[in-house]
Amino acid sequence: MNQEMNGVELENHQEKIDYVFKVVVIGDSAVGKTQLLSRFARNEFCFDSKSTIGVEFQTRTVTIKSKVIKAQIWDTAGQERYRAVTSAYYRGALGAMLVYDTTKRQSFDHVARWVEELRGHADNSIVIMLIGNKADLVDLRAVPTEDAVEFAENQGLFFFETSALNGDNVEPAFFKLLEEIYNVVSRKALDCSNGNANENNGGLLKGLKIDVKSGADFEVSEIKKLSTCSC
Numbered sequence: 001m002n003q004e005m006n007g008v009e010l011e012n013h014q015e016k017i018d019y020v021f022k023v024v025v026i027g028d029s030a031v032g033k034t035q036l037l038s039r040f041a042r043n044e045f046c047f048d049s050k051s052t053i054g055v056e057f058q059t060r061t062v063t064i065k066s067k068v069i070k071a072q073i074w075d076t077a078g079q080e081r082y083r084a085v086t087s088a089y090y091r092g093a094l095g096a097m098l099v100y101d102t103t104k105r106q107s108f109d110h111v112a113r114w115v116e117e118l119r120g121h122a123d124n125s126i127v128i129m130l131i132g133n134k135a136d137l138v139d140l141r142a143v144p145t146e147d148a149v150e151f152a153e154n155q156g157l158f159f160f161e162t163s164a165l166n167g168d169n170v171e172p173a174f175f176k177l178l179e180e181i182y183n184v185v186s187r188k189a190l191d192c193s194n195g196n197a198n199e200n201n202g203g204l205l206k207g208l209k210i211d212v213k214s215g216a217d218f219e220v221s222e223i224k225k226l227s228t229c230s231c
């Protein structure tokens with residue numbers, strides 16, 4: 001599948017991976033987090049979906065600015081009872097996609113709390129993308145675009161409205177997030193090469209390559225690699 005603008009799909013590639021970026025997808029339950037991930041990673045949408053339990057992840061390898069980047073995208077359950085479990089998975093994340101449902105005002109009202117939690121657990125340089133999903137349901141809209149734009153501007157977040165159902169803006173949103181992560185990583189690498197690196201880098205830099213903690217470092221029972229469609 002050919003990609004537009006900032007990224008190119010790498011199918012059966014033999015190229016060396018330059019970077020591995022860990023991205024977490026967070027937000028209330030049933031806002032379409034897993035559907036967004038499935039649309040981006042496999043170009044699929046599953047109508048018969050189930051709630052995500054714990055944490056699942058998928059990967060996709062793309063090129064951005066001539067670099068081969070493997071995006072390791074973690075899908076965290078939105079239910080309150082899993083919040084304590086999933087908080088550990090923010091560690092090492094370079095980017096976050098914070099999703100709300102444009103047809104459910106309450107999911108948008110909770111966004112500020114998710115931002116607070118994210119910034120309390122993640123590195124302070126994490127790139128955050130605010131996503132208003134289900135934008136195709138125009139007649140059911142409960143969150144005006146202007147409200148989300150204002151919040152994103154006040155919090156310093158990037159913002160897209162998407163539809164996981166028909167794919168609108170899913171690719172541009174993910175590629176924009178990955179590109180901004182690359183920009184942050186490049187600046188840190190430059191600082192490092194100039195002797196300006198400090199402890200605030202959080203151990204993310206290893207030479208000029210970025211690595212994320214592998215699944216083997218967590219309890220096996222807490223990780224379920226995505227094999228079926230869930231919401």
